[in-house]
């Protein structure tokens with residue numbers, strides 16, 4: 217799952233997200249799984265338009281980044297793999 | 310309480326008066342037009358149209374897509390002409406689409422779109438359209454609204470009586486307007502040897518029922534006449550194809566006079582099932598020819614062009630029962646088959662009547678051998694023997710006929726600028742309305758299929774004169790939309806078109822919109838230079854060829870700093886759009902390139918070739934407004950003089966990294982292999 221997630225990251229997310237704390241186009245992913253609930257992250261990945269319309273936290277990020285995160289057409293299963301990859305990146309086994 | 314100052318009062322009074330004045334000044338009828346008939350063409354903001362309308366772009370070489378009834382222009386699909394906006398014919402991937410046996414041809418004249426059909430009904434899969442000047446047939450894929458295939462037609466000139474399909478798209482046909490010496494004969498002959506050396510041809514192109522791929526199954530060699538239009542039989546007449554011909558005089562000069570001498574020209578009836586039998590029985594003759602066959606793949610996002618070298622000819626002179634000629638008054642243009650397949654309507658531009666032939670009578674005439682001699686070995690049917698009847702005094706210059714689902718026909722009158730509605734069986738005229746002006750083709754959605762949608766009729770006019778604001782000597786051509794749901798036709802909308810509209814097609818929106826591709830899945834790309842993620846972006850040198858695999862996503866390129874490219878290099882920007890969402894193209898343009906922009910759809914890779922001629926600094930940027938930071942989406946490529954030792958490097962947002970691949974010294978540079 218982690219390696220599937222890594223593959224998806226490299227293909228569809230890496231252009232905007234670093235694995236460190238450093239912001240690129242979007243925020244760096246370091247510790248994102250510690251500050252956000254898995255469901256919230258899943259929603260951000262699979263339903264970003266709705267999140268940017270309704271979720272105050274997502275809207276705060278938009279004000280910060282000034283670019284709307286694109287819908288990258290990720291299936292729920294693939295989003296799960298990406299979240300696993302994020303957890304791995306945050307040091308979970 | 311507030312008291313009005315005199316000034317304010319005056320103002321109020323004037324305002325009220327002005328309002329009143331405007332109301333009363335409206336000409337009578339405007340009110341009813343805006344709320345009555347015109348409202349039928351009104352599609353509210355955010356609402357969809359009922360029909361897609363595919364209209365030939367004429368001498369623009371392209372095809373335009375409008376919504377009906379609004380007349381909104383939805384898209385211009387580049388077909389036979391280059392389109393720098395979309396990089397069509399400029400990107401490395403699309404250049405092969407415009408290849409022909411004459412090399413790269415950047416323009417053509419596109420006339421007759423025809424939608425694919427299944428069992429005589431429009432199926433919303435493909436639109437075929439003909440290139441008139443350098444004879445070709447294109448197939449447009451309606452999932453992407455892009456040209457998927459272009460097939461050149463050998464032994465042809467003025468590919469006009471095309472691209473019409475049989476009832477289940479078994480074939481799409483192409484006919485010659487000009488007769489010419491066949492491609493394998495010496496064409497360097499006196500022009501006045503026409504009667505001896507010039508031949509006509511009609512081509513039957515097999516369409517693969519799954520992929521849509523086209524291949525010329527056979528060509529029927531005919532006498533040297535001019536073919537104008539054609540239509541397939543359907544229902545009972547399925548298996549037959551009808552072509553109008555003129556210049557049966559076989560004149561080679563001043564056709565305006567010399568091709569109009571005879572009282573009657575012909576409608577050529579082809580029994581293509583018979584032709585298939587002859588083909589199977591080996592009665593065809595192989596001919597060596599050269600013609601281009603170009604296909605575009607949505608997997609590799611690239612086109613390939615192949616030169617085909619052989620064709621099979623069936624000779625109308627030698628093979629009996631395959632071709633017949635029906636006399637038709639004076640230079641027929643339209644040759645239209647009604648939805649039942651029983652009636653074939655000829656429209657002689659110079660005739661004072663519209664003849665309607667009966668398929669049943671035609672079959673009987675053939676069985677009875679009711680012939681009036683032959684024309685170069687082809688039996689000529691007795692006019693009366695095949696005739697159902699004539700529409701008397703229809704108007705001046707009958708050109709083309711379409712049909713509704715209630716047994717009515719609509720014929721355009723070019724000279725008297727009107728549309729005449731008449732009953733196909735009784736031949737009685739029911740209604741007539743003016744067009745503005747000089748109408749050419751007509752179109753009812755599904756109007757040449759077995760199942761027309763008789764709600765709207767569109768007239769495509771050749772002259773607009775005073776219909777729109779003037780724009781210098783050249784004016785927009787125009788289409789006019791009529792409501793034909795009632796007994797009387799009602800003009801409800803004018804809308805301008807691109808190029809010159811000839812024929813058109815339309816289909817219910819639901820047949821097409823549901824299947825529309827929104828983006829290309831990047832995982833599935835088989836483009837040789839795709840960058841699947843920014844990690845794959847790179848710059849490599851192969852001799853004097855520099856390949857730049859560059860990515861775009863809102864809103865940056867990777868790489869966006871490139872150095873170590875030299876004068877004398879051929880630079881290929883392979884731009885991959887990493888977006889995976891609908892409607893987020895990125896563009897690409899580099900200063901001074903003798904080329905167009907690229908416009909790259911999500912998940913697609915397109916390549917811009919650039920041969921820098923001077924050393925210096927060359928900015929590139931995204932041309933398609935993609936986000937609030939679009940204006941930041943840019944980069945630089947440094948061009949050094951030939952022989953420079955600046956190392957190849959590339960980066961985005963950090964210090965340069967050394968380039969992958971070999972960096973040969975200029976003296977060791979060999980012409981690279983792509």
Ligand SMILES: [Cu+2]
Pocket residue numbers: 861862863864894895896931932933934935936939942
């Ligand atoms: Cu952009």
